[in-house]
Amino acid sequence: MGSLRPGDAGGADRFGPDGPGGTSRLQLGDAGEAQVDCTFCGIVAGRLPARVVYEDDSAVAFLDIRPLRRGHTLVVPRAHVVDLTAEEAGQAVAAVGPVLQQTTRLLIDRLPADGVSLLQANGSAAGQEVLHLHFHLVPRWAGDCPLNNWTPAADASVSLDDLHLQLAPPGS
Structure with a gap:
């Protein structure tokens, strides 16, 4: 499912049930629960826009807004885990693995890239x-x-819209 900032061309916006600027607020909670002040939790929940190129039930891959190279993509677990030192990190890394693999293949095949760091x-x-x-x-x-x-x-910093169209699943 692809998404863009409001007003961007080239794809559909994805927001949570209340739409952009909606009143739903995520609850602060234990690790693994969405955090209201976490940018990536907002993207995963659909409250904040992102150019998603791949996702499954465990993780989301989206274009970095400050790319180091053309196609620079971030992969995040849907569950809120701060970093690799957190108790839940092992489970989050295992959940993200298939999305890392699929997104790497996507970047190599569609850009095309010679490799991925x-x-x-x-x-x-x-x-x-x-x-x-x-x-x-x-x-x-x-x-x-x-x-x-x-x-x-x-x-x-090529056009993120053009790059999103190149990498996102068909019809997104």
């Missing part, structure tokens, strides 16, 4: 900015520059 950070010192476990899938091409810093490549 998998990156993950735990804690602010490691560069984690959103406190919801997530994995970066960064498409790579023969001869591109190494990922030894998080400075976006010049061509990384």
Whole structure:
């Protein structure tokens, strides 16, 4: 199911039952439950827009809004888990595995990319900015520059709408 920011062209918006700006609020709760102030919980719940390229019952893959390379995608578990140190992290990683695999195949096949780098950070010192476990899938091409810093490549910010259309499931 694909989604865009309100007003973007090229796909259908996906929002929660109250629509954009609705009054539904997620409850704060234990790990695994959606957190009201978590950006990724908002995306998973459909309260916040995202350009989803793949999803299943356990995880969601969507285009990063600050891509390092063309097609840079984030994969997040639907359950709220802060990072790999959380008690529930092992279960979340197992649940995300199939989506990582399917999204990697999608990036290699449809971009096409020569490979994909998998990156993950735990804690602010490691560069984690959103406190919801997530994995970066960064498409790579023969001869591109190494990922030894998080400075976006010049061509990384191509039209996210066009890229979404290229990667999203048909009809989304």
